[in-house]
Amino acid sequence: MSEPVVLGLDFGGTKIALAVCDAGGARLGSVTIPTRPAEGARAVFTRTVAAARELLAGRLPAAVGAATFGIPGDGGVDLAPAVPGWEHLALARELGAAFEGAAVRVVTDVKAAAGIEAGSGALAGCDPGLYLNLGTGLAVAIVAGGVVLNGRNGASGEIGYNLRALADVGVPPNGRVPLEDTVSGRALAEGAAALRPAAPHLGAALDSGDPAVGRLLGAFVGELAFHLVNLAIAVDPARIAVGGGMVRSWRHLHDGLRRALDAAVPYPPELVPARYPFDGPLRGALALALAAV
Secondary structure: OOEEEEEEEOOOOOEEEEEEOOOOOOOOEEEEEEEEEEEEHHHHHHHHHHHHHHHOOOOEEEEEEEEOOOOOOOOOEEEOOOOOOOOHHOOOHHHHHHHHEEEEEEEEEEHHHHHHHHHHOOOOOOOOOOEEEEEOOEEEEEEOOOOOOOOOOOOOOOOOHHHOHHHHOOOOHHHHHOHHHOOHHHHHHHHHHHOOOOOHHHHHOOOOOHHHHHHHHHHHHHHHHHHHHHHHHHHOOEEEEEEHHHHHHHHHHHHHHHHHHEEEEEEEEEEEOOOOOHHHHHHHHHHHHHHHO
């Protein structure tokens, strides 16, 4: 009888990461595919399952752990505009049907990453700790007593919906610009691309020395700092760990955030990159699957 394996999936707004591990946690293989959100939820899910089966190479997973943007529930994934129709995809049920007999665990991606950072990463031993995700979107997770705070509806830390100005008070989300639309990796990349269309990627635009890009970055860091400072005052964390794709531009982010925290927070926390800045959600998904086994 072959040794059991587990499958981990990280559904992101721009890419989907997949990995297979043995029961001891040793990674046996991994692959990344583009999300292609314009194709819609069903097509995205079908391509992911096909990629997973190819990665499994005929093996049947004993468990599947999946991390996703949005808030997964029984009937779909709430707060998930990145892929049209994702809100109607019953992810856990669909994965159970695709991998019959496997135990299935589904979690929000940022909370999966925060759990890994709290267990063996940059937030280990921090009580409380704060995980800030700067990827395609924007969210945080609060870790207290080694446990990631979930919230009544699983939506704790969804600061991408934060109000940006006093004029936003009392205005529903569809009548205002939520924070994530201006402070996220996607928003900064789009703004930089408009200013430096020849730059091959965001990092190149930020390194270009273009004054207009510098002003764009300054506004981005300033607004992010405003919300991070208020959150740090409310939570009083020992440390803030930052993960997500924008950690590649850490040197452009750190100083502005550090100055803001030192200036305004009564007890300024440490500010560090996450130990697993780019694959935390996938590691968290694999941990869930391993725990299920």
